[in-house]
Amino acid sequence: MKYDVVVVGAGPAGCVTARFAAENGAKVLIIERRSEVGVPVLCGEGISRKIDEWDMLEGDRWIAGRMDGARIYSPDGTMVKLSADLAGNETGYVVYRDIFDQELARRAVKAGVKIMMNTMAIGLLKDNDKITGVKAKQFDEEVDIEADLVVGTDGVESKIGQWAGIETRLNPKDLETCAQYTLTNVECTDAYCDFYLGREIAPGGYIWVFPKGKDTANVGIGILASLSESGMAKQLLDRFIANDPRFKNSEPIRFLAGAAPVANPVETVRDNLILVGDAARHVDAITGGGLTCCLEGGKIAGETIGKAVEEQDFSKEMLSAYETGWKEAFGKKLKRNYLVKEIMLDFDDKTLNMLADSLKDYKFEGISTLRLIKALVLKHPTLLMKLRHLMKVSKEAKE
Numbered sequence: 001m002k003y004d005v006v007v008v009g010a011g012p013a014g015c016v017t018a019r020f021a022a023e024n025g026a027k028v029l030i031i032e033r034r035s036e037v038g039v040p041v042l043c044g045e046g047i048s049r050k051i052d053e054w055d056m057l058e059g060d061r062w063i064a065g066r067m068d069g070a071r072i073y074s075p076d077g078t079m080v081k082l083s084a085d086l087a088g089n090e091t092g093y094v095v096y097r098d099i100f101d102q103e104l105a106r107r108a109v110k111a112g113v114k115i116m117m118n119t120m121a122i123g124l125l126k127d128n129d130k131i132t133g134v135k136a137k138q139f140d141e142e143v144d145i146e147a148d149l150v151v152g153t154d155g156v157e158s159k160i161g162q163w164a165g166i167e168t169r170l171n172p173k174d175l176e177t178c179a180q181y182t183l184t185n186v187e188c189t190d191a192y193c194d195f196y197l198g199r200e201i202a203p204g205g206y207i208w209v210f211p212k213g214k215d216t217a218n219v220g221i222g223i224l225a226s227l228s229e230s231g232m233a234k235q236l237l238d239r240f241i242a243n244d245p246r247f248k249n250s251e252p253i254r255f256l257a258g259a260a261p262v263a264n265p266v267e268t269v270r271d272n273l274i275l276v277g278d279a280a281r282h283v284d285a286i287t288g289g290g291l292t293c294c295l296e297g298g299k300i301a302g303e304t305i306g307k308a309v310e311e312q313d314f315s316k317e318m319l320s321a322y323e324t325g326w327k328e329a330f331g332k333k334l335k336r337n338y339l340v341k342e343i344m345l346d347f348d349d350k351t352l353n354m355l356a357d358s359l360k361d362y363k364f365e366g367i368s369t370l371r372l373i374k375a376l377v378l379k380h381p382t383l384l385m386k387l388r389h390l391m392k393v394s395k396e397a398k399e
């Protein structure tokens, strides 16, 4: 088996990278260890409407609901509202993640991409030190897949980077442990995504309630692994659900447990290798959301791969256009939000209540972590000093 590109993982990052690589002339194979793309769903299924700008998905089968805004609740119940009347297009969707992923896969296949399901990468093929493809297992059979370029889109548990010598291991303080129920027969009256903060509620993270169509909602929790013990995420979530009258008559129709990286991005290119999506740690460290980066980063990666195939040059220098591209598109945001996450870890419940109180009447003109940070800094300039200090320290540490 010989391809220009083998992509490991048919999640959003893999499908989008593969599609744009194929549209730009590459012969691409995706291998996927699961037996169905997008299943089981491991996601809160919230995404910004920014994706409308990128022509990634056709039709609206993947949309479970269009959101009118977001509400953030501090531990004492003070609410900060970011609403659609002011935010215009900057609100979000709640999606059906299985259909969402399958739509992205369909677009990739339409562009000429081949997919092998039930096929798990178990190592890299190398000629001396040069990466020449992937060793995989399909059911019980081992297969060697030769390729000029390997793309690691194998998610939070990514091995591809490690096999290539990139440090991708996650420190517990950079990993969110998550649990989520999809509950039905809930009493959610409007199309708002709700977020609940607090040390007691969700240490180092938050609880979310995302309405998903009629009477149904994703109710989930993410807590920092360094601040939690085994089973704690589910216990805290169960307590929250038991105490909220909206869920009094509800029953679960799905339960999931998973993890999200809330780390700084890793090195994303080597000779004959690219990492995209969660595998690259391209996740907003404040929210744990990674879908927009998968789509935006995947497109940049795919276009870079097209040029590499055209010039038959798979060197790190050639592929670095991808690293430059994602840094321009969302690198600054990831770096800033990682530092804000670090600052927020020091906030006790009293501070969170005070911050929420200072923002409760603020008129947000958009819904994004940046708008929220800007408003916080406006009200509390010392936060900016802290952020600047951390940026300086992290720059010095890198140098």
Ligand SMILES: Cc1cc2nc3c(=O)[nH]c(=O)nc-3n(C[C@H](O)[C@H](O)[C@H](O)COP(=O)(O)OP(=O)(O)OC[C@H]3O[C@@H](n4cnc5c(N)ncnc54)[C@H](O)[C@@H]3O)c2cc1C
Pocket (backbone or CB within 6 Å): 008, 009, 010, 011, 012, 013, 014, 031, 032, 033, 034, 038, 042, 043, 044, 045, 046, 047, 119, 120, 121, 122, 153, 154, 155, 156, 159, 178, 179, 180, 220, 257, 258, 259, 260, 276, 277, 278, 279, 283, 288, 289, 290, 291, 292, 294
């Ligand atoms: C509970 C939870 C809630 C979340 N909620 C949100 C949200 O609301 N909004 C948001 O934007 N983000 C959310 N995220 C994060 C989001 O799900 C990820 O950022 C996104 O799925 C990353 O996409 P990906 O393509 O990089 O990886 P994945 O979607 O994880 O896809 C990786 C694929 O690679 C396959 N794979 C792995 N190893 C191998 C191998 N060795 N061989 C072959 N295949 C392999 C896997 O089976 C999988 O299909 C959430 C995460 C969790 C855990």
